[in-house]
Each structure stands twice: as C-alpha cells, then as structure tokens.
Amino acid sequence: MSNPAPLRLGIAGLGTVGVGVIRIVRKHAKLIEERTGRPVAITAVSARNRAKDRGVDLKPYDWEDDPVSLATRDDVDVYVELMGGSDGPAKASVEAAIAAGKHVVTANKALLAHHGQAIAEAAEEAGVVLRFEAAVAGGIPVIKALTEGLAGNEITRVMGVMNGTCNYILTRMYDAELPYDVVFDEADKLGFLEADPQLDVGGIDAGHKLSLLSSIAFGTQVDFDGVELEGIERIQIADIEQAADMGYRIKLLGVAQMTGRGLEQRMSPCLVPAASPLGQLEGGTNMVVIEGDSVGQIVMRGAGAGEGPTASAVMGDVMDIARGITISTFGKAATALVETRPAKATVPAAYYLRMSLMDKPGALAKVAQVLGDAGVSINRMRQYGHDEGTAPVIIVTHTCTRAAVDEALAGLGTTGVVEGDPVAIRIEEV
Amino acid sequence: MSNPAPLRLGIAGLGTVGVGVIRIVRKHAKLIEERTGRPVAITAVSARNRAKDRGVDLKPYDWEDDPVSLATRDDVDVYVELMGGSDGPAKASVEAAIAAGKHVVTANKALLAHHGQAIAEAAEEAGVVLRFEAAVAGGIPVIKALTEGLAGNEITRVMGVMNGTCNYILTRMYDAELPYDVVFDEADKLGFLEADPQLDVGGIDAGHKLSLLSSIAFGTQVDFDGVELEGIERIQIADIEQAADMGYRIKLLGVAQMTGRGLEQRMSPCLVPAASPLGQLEGGTNMVVIEGDSVGQIVMRGAGAGEGPTASAVMGDVMDIARGITISTFGKAATALVETRPAKATVPAAYYLRMSLMDKPGALAKVAQVLGDAGVSINRMRQYGHDEGTAPVIIVTHTCTRAAVDEALAGLGTTGVVEGDPVAIRIEEV
Numbered sequence: 001m002s003n004p005a006p007l008r009l010g011i012a013g014l015g016t017v018g019v020g021v022i023r024i025v026r027k028h029a030k031l032i033e034e035r036t037g038r039p040v041a042i043t044a045v046s047a048r049n050r051a052k053d054r055g056v057d058l059k060p061y062d063w064e065d066d067p068v069s070l071a072t073r074d075d076v077d078v079y080v081e082l083m084g085g086s087d088g089p090a091k092a093s094v095e096a097a098i099a100a101g102k103h104v105v106t107a108n109k110a111l112l113a114h115h116g117q118a119i120a121e122a123a124e125e126a127g128v129v130l131r132f133e134a135a136v137a138g139g140i141p142v143i144k145a146l147t148e149g150l151a152g153n154e155i156t157r158v159m160g161v162m163n164g165t166c167n168y169i170l171t172r173m174y175d176a177e178l179p180y181d182v183v184f185d186e187a188d189k190l191g192f193l194e195a196d197p198q199l200d201v202g203g204i205d206a207g208h209k210l211s212l213l214s215s216i217a218f219g220t221q222v223d224f225d226g227v228e229l230e231g232i233e234r235i236q237i238a239d240i241e242q243a244a245d246m247g248y249r250i251k252l253l254g255v256a257q258m259t260g261r262g263l264e265q266r267m268s269p270c271l272v273p274a275a276s277p278l279g280q281l282e283g284g285t286n287m288v289v290i291e292g293d294s295v296g297q298i299v300m301r302g303a304g305a306g307e308g309p310t311a312s313a314v315m316g317d318v319m320d321i322a323r324g325i326t327i328s329t330f331g332k333a334a335t336a337l338v339e340t341r342p343a344k345a346t347v348p349a350a351y352y353l354r355m356s357l358m359d360k361p362g363a364l365a366k367v368a369q370v371l372g373d374a375g376v377s378i379n380r381m382r383q384y385g386h387d388e389g390t391a392p393v394i395i396v397t398h399t400c401t402r403a404a405v406d407e408a409l410a411g412l413g414t415t416g417v418v419e420g421d422p423v424a425i426r427i428e429e430v
Numbered sequence: 431m432s433n434p435a436p437l438r439l440g441i442a443g444l445g446t447v448g449v450g451v452i453r454i455v456r457k458h459a460k461l462i463e464e465r466t467g468r469p470v471a472i473t474a475v476s477a478r479n480r481a482k483d484r485g486v487d488l489k490p491y492d493w494e495d496d497p498v499s500l501a502t503r504d505d506v507d508v509y510v511e512l513m514g515g516s517d518g519p520a521k522a523s524v525e526a527a528i529a530a531g532k533h534v535v536t537a538n539k540a541l542l543a544h545h546g547q548a549i550a551e552a553a554e555e556a557g558v559v560l561r562f563e564a565a566v567a568g569g570i571p572v573i574k575a576l577t578e579g580l581a582g583n584e585i586t587r588v589m590g591v592m593n594g595t596c597n598y599i600l601t602r603m604y605d606a607e608l609p610y611d612v613v614f615d616e617a618d619k620l621g622f623l624e625a626d627p628q629l630d631v632g633g634i635d636a637g638h639k640l641s642l643l644s645s646i647a648f649g650t651q652v653d654f655d656g657v658e659l660e661g662i663e664r665i666q667i668a669d670i671e672q673a674a675d676m677g678y679r680i681k682l683l684g685v686a687q688m689t690g691r692g693l694e695q696r697m698s699p700c701l702v703p704a705a706s707p708l709g710q711l712e713g714g715t716n717m718v719v720i721e722g723d724s725v726g727q728i729v730m731r732g733a734g735a736g737e738g739p740t741a742s743a744v745m746g747d748v749m750d751i752a753r754g755i756t757i758s759t760f761g762k763a764a765t766a767l768v769e770t771r772p773a774k775a776t777v778p779a780a781y782y783l784r785m786s787l788m789d790k791p792g793a794l795a796k797v798a799q800v801l802g803d804a805g806v807s808i809n810r811m812r813q814y815g816h817d818e819g820t821a822p823v824i825i826v827t828h829t830c831t832r833a834a835v836d837e838a839l840a841g842l843g844t845t846g847v848v849e850g851d852p853v854a855i856r857i858e859e860v
Contacts, residue, residue, distance in 0.1 A: 020724065024582050024724055028582065028583075028584060031584060031649075032581075032582065034649065034762045034763075034766055035581050035649075035761055035762045036581070037763070133579065139724070139725035139726060139728065140728060141574075141575045141578075141579025141580060141728070144571075144574060144575065144578060144579040145571045145574065145575065145579070148571070148574060148578075148746060148749070148750060148753075148755075149563065149571025149574040149575070149743075149746045150569075150571060150742060150746060151462075151465050151466070151745070151746055151749045152454050152458065152462065152741070152742050152744075152745025152746055152748070152749060153742055153745075154458060154461060219461075219464065219465075275710075277707070277710075277731065280705075280707075280710060292742060293738070294450065294454055294569070294738035294739065294741055294742040294745075295569035295732065295733070295738060295739050295742035295743075296569065296732065296733045296736075296738060296739055297732060297733075298569065298570060298571070298730070298731070298732040299729075299730070299731040299732065300728070300729070300730050300731075301707065301728070301729040301730075301731075302725065302726065302727060302728040302729065303725070303726045303727075306726075308723070308724035308725060308726060309724065309725050309726055311582070311724055312580060312582050312583055312722060312724040312725035313579075313725075314582075315581070315582025315583075315724075316578060316579045316580060316581055316582055318582070319578070319581045319582060320578060323578075323757060324756070325578075325755050325757070326754070327753060327755070331465055332464045332465045333464075333467070336464055
C-alpha cells in the first residue's frame with residue numbers, strides 16, 4: 001500500500017473528551033496507522049474559549065470559532081462533535097457536516113435521544129457514517145457489541161447502570177450510612193453532577209442512553225419520550241439498608257424490552273440481587289447487560305465517563321471509519337426503523353413498598369385489604385424501628401403489574417392509616 | 431436498493447454450533463437482511479455422518495462429503511468451518527477456501543493457535559476476510575471489542591477465564607466441598623470434558639484462546655508455544671478453602687502482557703480477590719478482562735460455550751462480511767505482526783505456597799531460611815490441621831519474581847523437612 005491519504009478530523013468541543021482524543025491521536029499515531037491502514041490526522045479544532053490552557057498544544061491545528069465552519073471545511077473528513085447539548089451549535093454543526101458529506105462521530109446522547117431519527121436519516125441519505133459509541137456507557141464498546149457482534153440475535157432485553165453519579169451516590173449512601181442529601185452535596189462538591197443535576201439524579205442522562213440502546217436492540221426509532229423516568233431522590237438510606245438485609249442492592253437501572261403492547265423503556269431505581277453482576281457494581285462504574293435469544297446474557301462493565309475511556313470510544317468510531325467500515329447508525333437503515341408505541345411497565349415484577357404506618361388499631365389489616373383489593377399479594381412484610389406515632393413498614397409483593405401497584409398506592413392514601421406517600425421500587429430479575 | 435445478491439454460506443461441521451448457525455439463519459432471515467442489507471443463505475453443508483438426525487432439516491442444502499469440495503464451490507461466498515482440530519480436514523479446507531477466494535469464518539481456536547499466522551497471511555494475500563469470534567469465549571463479542579471497539583488503546587493486559595469446564599470444576603469443589611478427582615469424574619459424566627481431558631484441565635484449550643487474544647492485543651504473531659501452561663490438577667480442596675478464607679478464589683486464569691523482555695502469556699491457576707468480577711465468576715461462565723491505556727479496565731462476561739452463544743458469535747462474523755466489513759484477522763496486516771520472544775513470568779506477584787511440613791524441630795525455621803535465601807519474603811503463614819507426622823502449611827509471600835519462587839521451591843526439597851512437592855499459586859492483582 002503506497003502512502004494512503006490520512007483521515008482528517010475536525011474536533012469541536014475541547015473539554016476533557018476532546019483533549020483526550022487529541023492525546024490519543026498524537027500518542028498512538030503509529031499504532032492507529034498500523035491498525036487501520038491509514039494515518040489519522042487532526043486538521044482543525046473549535047471550542048468556546050480559544051485562550052484557555054487545556055494542557056495540550058493546539059498550535060498544530062487550525063482554529064475555528066464556529067463549529068459549523070469547522071464541520072464543513074474541505075480538509076475535514078470526519079466531524080467529531082464533543083460539545084454536547086440536544087440543540088444549538090451541536091445540532092446545527094452535525095447537520096451541516098452531514099450536508100457537506102462528512103462522516104460524524106459524536107458523544108452527544110442528548111442530541112441523538114431527541115433528534116437521532118432525523119439525523120440518522122440525513123446521514124444515510126448523504127451516504128456518510130454517523131457513529132456514537134462514546135454517547136453510551138463511556139469506554140464500554142457496547143454500541144459495537146449490540147450493533148455488530150450480537151447482530152445475529154433477536155434482543156430480548158437490555159439493561160444498564162449508565163449514570164456513574166447516581167451509582168456513586170447510592171453506593172456511598174450504603175457504605176457511609178449517609179442520607180441522600182448529604183451525599184448529593186458531596187457529589188456536587190466533587191464535581192460529579194451536571195450543571196442541571198436533574199440530568200443525573202432525575203435519570204434523564206441515563207434515559208437518553210437507554211433510548212439509543214433500545215433503538216439498536218429492537219430496530220425502532222429512538223423514542224426518548226417513551227422512557228418512563230424516575231430519579232433517585234426519594235431513595236432513603238433505610239430503603240438501601242432494608243434492601244441489603246433482604247439480599248438486594250438499589251441501582252438506577254435502565255431496562256428496555258419489547259412487549260406485546262409496545263416498547264417498554266424504564267429508567268428507575270430498582271432492587272437487584274446483591275450477588276448479581278449489577279448488584280455488585282459499585283461507585284462510578286457502568287454496566288450494560290444485553291440478552292439475546294441465542295447468546296443468552298452478555299454483561300459488559302467499565303468506566304462510564306472520564307477523559308481516557310470516553311476518548312477511547314470516540315477513537316473506536318474514528319478508526320472504524322478509517323478502516324472503511326460503514327454501518328447504519330442504529331444497526332439497520334434509518335428509514336426501516338419502526339415507530340413503536342411506548343408500553344408503560346407492562347412486564348410484571350415483584351415490588352418493594354415502603355410506607356409510614358400510623359399507630360392505629362387495625363392499620364395493618366387495612367393496608368393488607370387495600371393491597372388485596374388491587375390484586376397485589378404480599379410475599380413478606382416487616383416493620384423496622386418506630387417513629388413518633390408511626391412505624392415504617394416494608395412490604396415485598398409477589399409478582400404483579402405496575403398498574404396494580406399504582407392502584408394499591410392510590411388506595412393506601414384513602415385508608416387514613418398511611419402517612420405521606422408510600423414508595424414503590426421494582427425488583428428486577430436480572 | 432434492488433434485491434441485493436445473497437451472501438452464500440457453506441458450513442462444514444454439523445455439531446451443536448453448526449446446527450445453531452442453521453437455526454439462526456432460518457429463524458432470523460428477515461432480521462439478518464434488515465441489519466446487513468442483504469440476505470444470508472446456506473448453499474451446502476458437510477459433516478462426517480450424513481445419516482445422523484440433527485434435529486434440523488438439511489434437505490434444502492447440497493451435501494458435500496468432502497469439506498474441501500464444499501469450501502471451493504462456486505456458489506459459496508463464505509466458508510464456515512466448525513469441525514475443529516488444528517490440522518487435518520479443518521486446515522486443508524480453510525486453506526482451500528482462501529485459495530479459492532472465499533471468506534472464512536471459523537470457531538477453531540486450535541487451528542489458529544497453531545497456524546494462525548500462515549492462514550492470516552494467506553487470507554490477506556487473497557484479499558479475503560478470516561474471522562474467528564466464536565473461537566474465543568463463546569458468545570462474548572470479545573474479538574470485536576479488542577480489534578475494533580478498543581482499537582485506540584495500547585493494550586496493557588488481557589486476562590480471561592475461558593474454559594468453562596475448569597471453572598465449573600473449581601466452583602463445584604468449593605461449593606460441594608468435594609475433592610478434584612470426584613468433581614472431575616462428575617464433569618466427565620456430564621459430558622463437560624473434551625475427548626482428551628488435558629485440553630480442558632491442562633489449560634490447553636484456554637491457552638489456545640489466550641494466544642489469539644494476545645496477537646490482537648499486542649500486534650504480535652500468534653505464539654501458542656509461548657504460553658506457559660499449568661493445569662488445575664494439583665489444586666486441592668484445601669487450597670480453595672484456604673484461599674477463600676483469605677478472601678480469594680482460585681481460577682484457571684489466562685494473563686497476557688507485554689514486558690520489557692518480551693510477551694508474557696500465562697494460563698495457570700491463580701488466586702484472585704473474591705470480590706473482583708473474576709473472583710465472582712461461577713460455574714461455566716466465561717469472562718475476559720481487557721486493560722487499555724485510555725479505557726482502563728473493560729470486563730466482558732457471558733456463556734463461553736453451547737449452541738446458541740457460539741452460533742451467535744459465528745453469525746456476528748458472517749453478518750460483518752454481509753455488511754462488507756473487511757478487517758485484518760488479528761487487527762492489523764498479518765505481515766506487520768511482530769515476532770516476539772516469549773517472556774517467562776517476569777511480572778512479579780505475591781504467591782500462595784502450600785507444603786507439607788514434617789514434625790521436626792526447627793522445621794519452620796529451615797523453610798523461612800530457604801525462602802529468605804531465595805529473596806522471597808513472607809507476608810503471612812498459617813498451619814491448618816495436622817496429618818500423621820506432617821502438618822500442612824500455607825505461606826503467602828510478598829511480591830517477588832517467579833524465578834525467586836522457583837529457587838525457593840527447589841531449595842525446600844533439600845531441607846529434609848518438606849514432604850512431597852510444594853505447590854505455588856500466583857496471586858494475580860485484578
């Protein structure tokens with residue numbers, strides 16, 4: 001092979017990930033060329049603040065203030081979008097890049113969760129590649145596994161702990177026996193939280209990721225609005241301890257599966273067996289579990305964020321393009337992706353219920369009656385501790401539908417013996 | 431796109447994996463075409479016994495008694511070799527397929543461990559694709575992760591528990607408190623063992639797999655002869671229990687890393703922390719751990735064998751070819767793979783030593799002296815139980831080289847206070 005032309009990158013966004021990509025391209029120039037058969041070079045970069053010292057020398061690269069200008073340069077083959085944001089410059093520049101016939105590699109889960117279908121169709125129409133390994137679960141090559149390695153499977157379920165901040169908070173609450181608020185503040189001080197913390201603790205960020213996995217797994221159009229979102233704010237340390245006592249851990253778990261009624265996507269706190277890989281996941285690490293009809297269960301674990309891991313994912317996509325690998329964004333032609341209706345928690349499960357029961361005669365009997373009327377049968381029940389005038393009670397149900405649980409929760413409010421809102425947490429069989 | 435031509439497979443070997451591939455191709459014809467953009471069809475098959483009932487209808491396919499004839503048919507685009515064996519018909523037919531310009535997908539670890547370099551060079555020369563996802567860790571898409579998803583990393587270490595039979599035996603010894611011989615016989619009766627059990631319990635099968643991972647990870651020519659092999663036959667239930675008591679599990683663990691002295695590849699029983707993903711792996715499940723300079727540690731876990739998982743891996747490769755993905759067998763041009771010398775356990779570690787110490791005055795002092803002379807310092811020591819005239823003693827060393835341990839073991843034989851051969855098991859930091 002005689003001196004193949006380099007693949008030329010334009011990188012927009014020079015936060016930790018952008019800087020990480022620059023570092024890899026420099027440090028591993030030889031390795032990259034050996035593996036892909038051609039050099040990978042950076043032509044130009046763009047970011048908000050040109051003056052900022054990022055610890056890497058940017059002089060070798062042209063500077064563009066406007067990412068759209070960067071994305072459409074004649075000397076850019078691949079536009080690497082690392083700015084983030086579901087709209088604004090990220091969306092405009094990605095669209096401009098595609099229109100200009102550039103391949104796109106992005107780490108932007110929000111952009112694709114909201115506009116993935118339109119952007120993938122545009123890329124397909126333009127005959128360019130749009131890849132996003134870095135958008136889901138950081139360094140774990142899960143998009144590749146799902147799209148390519150496991151392509152021979154009908155996927156039956158995808159699960160994931162994909163927000164390291166939430167997993168850090170829940171793990172820390174358990175380890176240090178600290179309440180949610182205290183650990184939340186800790187995480188904030190450590191810089192673990194997004195500017196809008198709801199992106200993390202409200203499950204939005206992880207929900208974005210789940211919606212992208214769902215699309216590939218089930219051949220459906222990305223449907224972030226169809227993700228039932230529930231954050232971790234209502235999890236108390238008592239829940240974590242009671243769950244642990246029964247052999248469970250609480251995780252902010254994403255679950256997607258196709259049901260007879262449509263695509264079910266949930267991102268919510270769940271109890272998972274302490275001895276399972278998901279239950280054993282601690283701190284900021286991510287895990288994705290893929291279940292296929294032939295392969296059974298595949299578990300992938302790794303760093304979900306950070307300069308190195310996320311840049312590694314970006315480079316995986318870039319090197320695929322350098323190798324000439326052209327694959328549909330969501331694993332099949334964008335125009336063939338099916339529009340499905342969202343199914344709201346139709347898959348039955350056992351539930352963990354916590355409520356504050358008043359010291360009144362027959363209180364427990366009333367609770368049992370309401371649950372029974374809703375079709376929720378009790379597997380085990382325990383009272384722990386005692387507050388003034390009320391006692392916290394934990395009930396683990398037998399398998400039932402979420403609708404039955406919701407009916408029971410509504411009914412509990414009318415008994416006059418339950419103080420405040422009861423909490424229901426799904427127990428996911430993993 | 432107007433009716434693209436089907437990708438036509440010729441499948442040699444109709445054991446569980448071959449049958450599994452046929453089942454997937456039939457069951458998921460639509461899904462496969464949607465994902466790859468073209469149909470995948472089976473033209474012809476070959477196996478030793480035509481009359482055998484395999485539970486699938488073979489009438490739609492031409493039959494070839496000779497796999498070489500199958501591999502070179504004009505109406506075959508991809509030769510799928512699922513017969514196994516490092517030489518004989520597997521090798522002859524793969525070579526014939528390549529010479530005839532066919533792509534090759536194989537699950538044959540022995541063939542590639544012994545002849546991978548020559549076969550990869552031939553494939554490259556012929557401009558065809560040779561892929562082997564199914565040869566390593568069953569359904570886990572680890573070859574793809576290492577070759578493509580993590581391609582931007584310098585790989586620093588690869589580890590794996592990749593022989594389900596050994597892991598079953600070790601797990602079962604621990605759970606049921608049964609000695610090795612009894613569990614070995616159980617595994618044999620359950621059909622878990624290869625015709626030559628040394629392939630399993632001697633670490634050969636897992637060693638084949640490790641040598642293939644090493645080649646991709648380090649860009650080196652496959653060097654199975656460079657794998658230091660040690661089987662699990664000498665592991666006693668006491669070792670497993672003592673290890674557990676100290677917070678470890680014993681696994682047949684493969685470890686490959688590049689050192690200043692060459693490529694170190696070991697497949698041997700190791701102590702790993704009980705709380706680590708490797709330590710928590712039970713039964714027949716496989717796990718591969720990949721460590722890269724940017725990505726950190728990626729852990730992949732799944733079924734290491736069986737019809738569905740292995741066929742899933744074969745189909746991943748087939749569908750890559752249907753999608754037009756052409757990638758070098760070992761991740762870079764075969765002619766660019768480096769010939770490295772094997773390094774024998776140069777990476778230091780702590781070791782677990784078990785010996786049978788005679789009831790003689792000063793026995794322990796002599797042992798300590800020998801270890802000290804060899805440069806092996808003792809971290810902790812314990813005596814457990816007592817046999818007639820001897821006492822089993824466990825010593826955990828501080829980090830030292832394998833050479834120092836070997837010197838100590840040789841020295842122990844000359845003390846006159848150690849009965850039989852001491853056992854040394856590496857404690858791998860994972």
